[in-house]
Every structure is written in structure tokens, then in C-alpha cells.
Amino acid sequence: MVIPEVSVKLYEYEGRELFKRYGIPVNDYVVVRNVEEARKAADVLGGRTVVKAQVLVAGRGKAGGVKVAENGDEAAELAAKMLGSVLKGEKVESVLVTSYTEIESELYLGVIVDRFKRSPVVIASAEGGVEIEELARTSPRHVLKMEINPLIGLADHQVRRVLSFMKLSGDIAAQAGKILRGLYRLFVENDCELAEINPLAVTPDRKLVAVDAKIIIDENAVFRRPEFRRPESGSGLEAEAARLGFTAVELDGDIGIIGNGAGLTMATMDMVKLKGGSPANFLDVGGGAAEDVVDKAARLLLTHPKVKVLFVNILGGITRCDEVARGIVSAYRSVGGGKKIVVRMMGTNEEEGKRILLENGILPFDSMEEAAERAAALAR
């Protein structure tokens, strides 16, 4: 069974709440959803403030989603512009009003899941405020990457190593050590894939304060972190597929793709492209898909306006070709009008599946390559 994937990137304000819970100091902030609240928040915070659009896409600052306001009126004006606007494809539903922090220098602290090391890795730099991936590429010596054994956790000597790498000493080092320990604990206790403070600001009075928060929770752990569950509320092919229990990704072309298994479905897209066609989507029905599952997937694509041709590629292992064929036929009969369909199937109960297709006027293919060629030709 494919479980619909939940988006669990956290908004900055959610990240800040977590930071506070783990003893990581943040500058003062208020989350607001309308203009009046923004004015009030800026007045309460007093003086200069920063208004920040709450979106999950990267590159918010460059896209105009972070602005400085001198007073309550300006904050209200900025909030009015941001709220309801679309920033890099994402609608702004709320904004954060934060106090303006004087920054002397900027540090970076993060913890990520490292695929190759199969362990958490602490990332630290004394040159925060920039994209850490970029900095790691251009000045790798300025970025520390330190593996943490997940069975042991962050050890004291590892904390000391981070502090000395960042050339911190005295009271600032003590603050940073406490923040790093809090961040690692947050990372583990909330099933994070990423927990990042960038920048971690050093203020003129030598205090460390987090002025942004980026946290991504492991989708597969949401069952035990229900507070991070997000209702699937989007529209379009991907959201509809998720509601039906499939993983789908929308693409630009006109050939709808259904496959079983992520690798084979990607390979099917690639083959269609190689043969001169253009895939409209990626849709994986998963292992062991029964008739009704295939029927739903086929209906979803056959009724989608951009799909001219539907290409189904099934390699039967635990999936039975006869079940797949019945699902395809049922969908095609009721909603297939005018659209073309190409099916390639191989494996478990292949003969029965092909017989069902042939009886209903669909010519099955043996070869993935020939089927992809046919789909591309039909779409032209």
C-alpha cells in the first residue's frame, strides 16, 4: 500500500516554537494573518521590525518575502502586500513580524541525515547567513561536517570540536555549546531530516540568537509525531493522486504514465522521452495493485485534460497482469472516450491479462521499448 506523502517542512514560526522548547534563543516574534494584527504586533515589539512571509519554498528573501519596517504603519503596509500574494508559486497565508536584531556576525549550525554515512552529521560554520551547500562547494575548509553515531549521540568532545572550529571562546562558546546540544536533541526527538539555524546571529552585546529556523520532519515518522501531520488540501493531479493513495508527480507533456514500482515508472518516463514523446506525469501504483486501484489510477489520468495518450507499463511480480487488465478496461470503457491507450505487460498471469485486453480492443505490447515508441507516435 502506498501511503500518500505528507509535506512536513515546517514554517519558520513552527521552527521557532521548537527552538524555544529546546532552549535555543530566538528574537521576539508574532505570527499574524491580517494587516491589523501586523500593525499591532509591530507596535508591541516597538521600533524597527522585520516582516517575513511564511512560505516553505526556498529563496524567500531574494523573492521579496523579507522586508524591514520602521514602524507599525510600514509593517501593516508590508503585511498587506505579502498576505494573499503568491511567492515563488506559494500563496502567503501568514507573516511573521519579528523585532529587528542588530547583527555583528553570523554563524551557521545544522544537523542533517547523511545518506552515505547513514548517520546524523552536524554542520557548522563561522560564516553563516549564506546557503551552506554553496559555501561547502566554494570554501569547503570553512564548513565543518562531523558525523555523530546515532547510538551514542552528541559527545562533549564533539561539541568542543565545533566550538573550536568556529573559533568561539568564553561566554559566546558557552552559549553556542548549549544551542548545539539543544539543536541535536531537537533533531533526534522530533525525527528530523534537517534542523538548521541560519543565521545564528552574534549581537553587539555578545548574545547568540536564532533569526531563522528551517526544519524538515521525516514523513515516515509522522505516525508518531501527529503534531506535524498536515491535511492534504492541494488541488491538481498530485493532490488528487495522493488522496487516492498514489504517488504522482505532474510534468509538462501529454503522455500519461502509469507504472508499478518507482524505478520502473521513472524508466518508463525516460523511455517515452527517448522515443520522442513527452510524459504528462509520474504515477506509481505500487506493488500488488488490484483491479480497483488500477481503475482509479487510469481514470485519474484519462480524465485529465492534458493527457492525450495513456501508457501503462506493468511488470507483474506480486502485481497480477489480469487484475491490471481488468482495471484498465473498466476505466477505459467508462471514461476513455477519444483518448488513446498503450499497455505493456509482462509477468504474473500475463496471458490472462493480454487476453482481457485483446477482447476489449486494446493491443498489448511485450516490449517496453516498442510500447513507448507507439505511445510517442500516437501523441504526435
Place this chain on the structure above:
Amino acid sequence: MAILVDRDTYVVVQGVTGRQGAFHTRAMLKYGTKVLAGVTPGKGGQNVEGVPVYDSVAEAVENHPQINTSLVMVPAPHAGDAVLEALNSNIKLVVVITEHVPVHDAMKFINYAMLRNSHIIGPNCPGVITPEAAKVGIMPGHIFKRGKVGIVSRSGTLTYEIAYQITVNGLGQSTCVGIGGDPVVGLNFIDVLEMFRRDDETEAVVLIGEIGGDLEERAAEYIVRTRYPKPVVGYIAGRTAPPEKRMGHAGAIISLGAGDPASKIKALNEAGVAVASTPKEVASKLVSILK
């Protein structure tokens, strides 16, 4: 010879009484795999397809001391504990089929396995098969034929597709290892390449990668560094995948400039790997190399 599983593989199936567990236990027995026991806590005393069920791995091993391999088909919330249980019973190979295992659980049991000198395959994998000897996983056995090509892959059905092409071209496989589609997996390309290097039966290796992470680039670096002595043919799925979208597998995502197919193909090509652009071409490249 072959690697990881063979005629001396004795299996316990954890999660044996579930629908999938029972189905695949039957399929493995039919293939000739020696499944000696099953485990489902609270269901000890039952049997599945004639295989006795125990409440714990410790009891299964006590009654069947030959057990050296576990197949884990326990639902994701409990899979991590099931793997630790197998490791605590000193099982040397644990194959984790379960999908959606939390990554923090996977990091823990993989690191624990390293300390105990055990191997983990998966999670989120189809398992491992040495044709005509042992199948520890969920792959359709009839597609595979014993031969001289080793396969290591992040995918399931795509592996079957490529194995099938290899079979119909008369080559066959020594062992096929599905390492899993999750971001963090136990054995990776390098570990399995190293095993194939030492396996006399394997004359060439197929490496099936996909977008996401840098395991393929790391494998390319390993092939160059160790002057890998056997020919390697590669295939990378997801050449047409858009960035920042998860393509089905949790690990299949081009993110923050990492994991794109072009970098993988380039690294493999530069390491002397023959990268095919279709599954069929994998087989034809192998035929021309091994003829």
C-alpha cells in the same frame, strides 16, 4: 559461489503471519529457500505453510540453530525493533522489505549492525536472490536464471525488467541485490561491488541507480580508486525527473543541486562504466562485453 545468500541460507521470516508475510513465505518455499521459522509476537504455536511460528526471534533460533538470515516484513512502526531483535539474536544477514521505516530507526539499526558485524539489506527493498539456490525477498523467481552477472540496484520492478533482459539474452545472474529505495540503507553499491569483486562466479556487474543522493558517484569513485577488476554496466532511472520532487521512493529526489542524473552518468562514464540508456541496452552491452 554467489554472494550473501546460497544453499546454506536458513531463514526466519519476521512478520510471517501478515498477508504479505504469508504470501511471500509460500513463494520462497516454492522457490526452494530454506525457511525454517516465522516470528510474530503473540502468535507463537501457529504455523504458516507448515513453517512453525514463534513469539520471538530468540525462541526461533533456539529451536532452529541453523538460522542465519532474517527477512523482515513487519509494519513500519515496529520494523526497527524487529531488526534490533534479529541482531540481538546474532543473525548475520537481515533483509528489510518494509517500506516507510522512519529514517532515525534505520540509522540506529544500521549502525548497530555494523558494531555486531552483521549486514542489513534495505529498508524498502525487494531483497536478494541467488537464482536456483535461494530467494530471500519478494521478487518473482521465474524471471531469474543462474549465470555470471551480478546485479546491485536501488529499485525493485526495474531490476526485474533488467534481469529479464539479461536472462533472455542467455547470460543469467550470480546474485541480485536490491539495496533499497530509501535515503539511508544498509549495504550500499560499494559494499556489494566489493562482494562481487571477490566472487569467482560473477564476471560482470550491473549497477542500477536512480536520482537522489550520491551513492552512484561514490561507487564511481570506488571503481576508479580500487581499479575494479570486473566490467560494470550502469543504468540510471529518472533522467526526465524534475527537481525537488520525490519520485515514489523516499530517496529518489533531486534536491539542492544534489542527486541529478547527469552527474551520476558522468561520474560512472568517467569511471569506465558502460552506462546504458534503456534496460534492453544493459543486456546488449553485457553480451558484447562477455562474448
